[in-house]
Amino acid sequence: MTDASPLRARAPRLRGARALFTGRDGGVSTGEHATLNLARHVGDREQAVEHNRSLVAAEIGAPLVFVDQVHSTRVHVLPATGAPPVVMADAIVTDRRDVALGIMVADCLPVLLSDPRAGVVAVAHAGRRGLLDGVLQSTIAAMEELGARSEDLAASIGPSICGACYEVPETMREEAAQQLPAVRATTSWGTPALDLRAGALAVLEHAGIPAASLDADHPCTLEDERFFSYRRSAVTGRFAGVLRRR
Numbered sequence: 001m002t003d004a005s006p007l008r009a010r011a012p013r014l015r016g017a018r019a020l021f022t023g024r025d026g027g028v029s030t031g032e033h034a035t036l037n038l039a040r041h042v043g044d045r046e047q048a049v050e051h052n053r054s055l056v057a058a059e060i061g062a063p064l065v066f067v068d069q070v071h072s073t074r075v076h077v078l079p080a081t082g083a084p085p086v087v088m089a090d091a092i093v094t095d096r097r098d099v100a101l102g103i104m105v106a107d108c109l110p111v112l113l114s115d116p117r118a119g120v121v122a123v124a125h126a127g128r129r130g131l132l133d134g135v136l137q138s139t140i141a142a143m144e145e146l147g148a149r150s151e152d153l154a155a156s157i158g159p160s161i162c163g164a165c166y167e168v169p170e171t172m173r174e175e176a177a178q179q180l181p182a183v184r185a186t187t188s189w190g191t192p193a194l195d196l197r198a199g200a201l202a203v204l205e206h207a208g209i210p211a212a213s214l215d216a217d218h219p220c221t222l223e224d225e226r227f228f229s230y231r232r233s234a235v236t237g238r239f240a241g242v243l244r245r246r
């Protein structure tokens, strides 16, 4: 699963796309942001973030497009040509090959989607709120408007906090489970928890993506220090799921 890139990025196989999940290795940031922080506004040096982003762009072979993520269900469909604007959204959809899509996380789910037949790709940021509010459904709907079909889609859910670690108050678990039963979980120490990955898999399957085309076999960000985790440290960087249409 892990390839030999200097970034030690994980490269999930996703038909019709080149995909990466970055980690902490390979960048120039220091301290809490060491080393491959890709986010602005988390206290890192702007110069370091720009350099780190350029390393990832070189690895994927195209300029990166990010959005200002706000835990919404808003989807940014890129314009057909030209430099894409940076907008507030939590998913990006395109059929372009000349740009790579990036979504930043540190415990939330980075979800990458590809329809190789229609040539449409997407990235989505699914935290608790976005997942329950329907960010994945909105993303798939926007892909379908560009010609994608759910039965042709493949999806990869990257490194993120697991259901055995994501402790929440009992009331929060019950409210979430009423909306999406698959998220109900218990921590390894016996307290209420949410399994956002199980929830995302349920949503993606319910949308019509074949189970065989779904991948969620990636580390837990809280347990695995190769990734940034907001639960581990409130001052931290962000890694990214990155996707480019082949």
Ligand SMILES: [Zn+2]
Pocket (backbone or CB within 6 Å): 161, 162, 163, 164, 165, 166, 220, 221, 222, 223
């Ligand atoms: Zn875990």
